Amino acid sequence: MTSFTLEASYHLNLATIDRQHQQILDRMAAIDQVITGAESAEDMNSVVNVLEIYCKRHFFDEERLMERRSFPTTLEHKIQHDLFVQHLDQLKSSDTSPRSSEKVILLRDWFLNHILSEDMRYAEFFLKKG
Ligand SMILES: [Fe+2]
């Protein structure tokens, strides 16, 4: 079974942000359940829409936080967020074939990589700045 748990090594030690990251992974798990049929009552587009709402809110919060604290590469970081939202839109038009399950794994992997390679940078910057 695919894991959607935020491991400790992905924690930024910023409580709100870490909580949002886990909530987003929970929404991805819900999509995976729809695809694998465990929660067949739910419609694919509606679970992807909920994920999109969570992501947009989280990305907005992160971008405001980076702006407020003058993080130097906020714009580049925002571009990565925008690309991810575009990928979500592509998922909406897909069906629930096995290939879609792979797409959710790709979304999860993108998201986890983003935390490690991008979100960690601002967390470290905030820590150094004090
Ligand atoms: Fe994030």
Ligand SMILES: [Fe+2]
């Ligand atoms: Fe981010």
